[in-house]
Amino acid sequence: MIKPDGVQRNLVGEIIQRFETKGFTLVGLKMMQVSRELAEKHYAVHKERPFFPSLVDFITSSPVVAMVWQGDGVIASARKIIGATNPLNAEPGTIRGDFGISFGRNLIHGSDGPCTATDEVSLWFSDAELADWTPAI
Numbered sequence: 001m002i003k004p005d006g007v008q009r010n011l012v013g014e015i016i017q018r019f020e021t022k023g024f025t026l027v028g029l030k031m032m033q034v035s036r037e038l039a040e041k042h043y044a045v046h047k048e049r050p051f052f053p054s055l056v057d058f059i060t061s062s063p064v065v066a067m068v069w070q071g072d073g074v075i076a077s078a079r080k081i082i083g084a085t086n087p088l089n090a091e092p093g094t095i096r097g098d099f100g101i102s103f104g105r106n107l108i109h110g111s112d113g114p115c116t117a118t119d120e121v122s123l124w125f126s127d128a129e130l131a132d133w134t135p136a137i
């Protein structure tokens, strides 16, 4: 999910390009204004953390771009492409390392494992919103 700061900074195309040029397949894509209900479900694991209210405020503050990418090893690879949660610790060449400096404004969220990815895809997308296709090359 490209967060509000990624959209506001005109980084949507840049971020999508990094996943496309790596070779992953885009199977879901939508721009949306996130409801508090969706934000609270998405970040439920953090609900006892002090930053939870501001995180929900931020994610619901302006539109995000939700995406589903498919391909061999996509979850682990996406985490490398995205970089460390704190952009100040993220390596150059990663999305957060190249474009971010703030913990709370780290541009993009990526699923952290297969179970989370399954849950998050079904939380954010209906079956009808997901394309079932395989690149010919």
Ligand code: CMP
Pocket (backbone or CB within 6 Å): 046, 051, 055, 085, 103, 104, 105, 106, 108, 109, 110
């Ligand atoms: P994300 O990958 O979306 O998952 C949870 C988010 O919480 C994380 O990226 C950060 O944006 C945010 N987050 C985690 N820790 C902190 C913190 N200490 N202060 C503010 N935001 C945080």
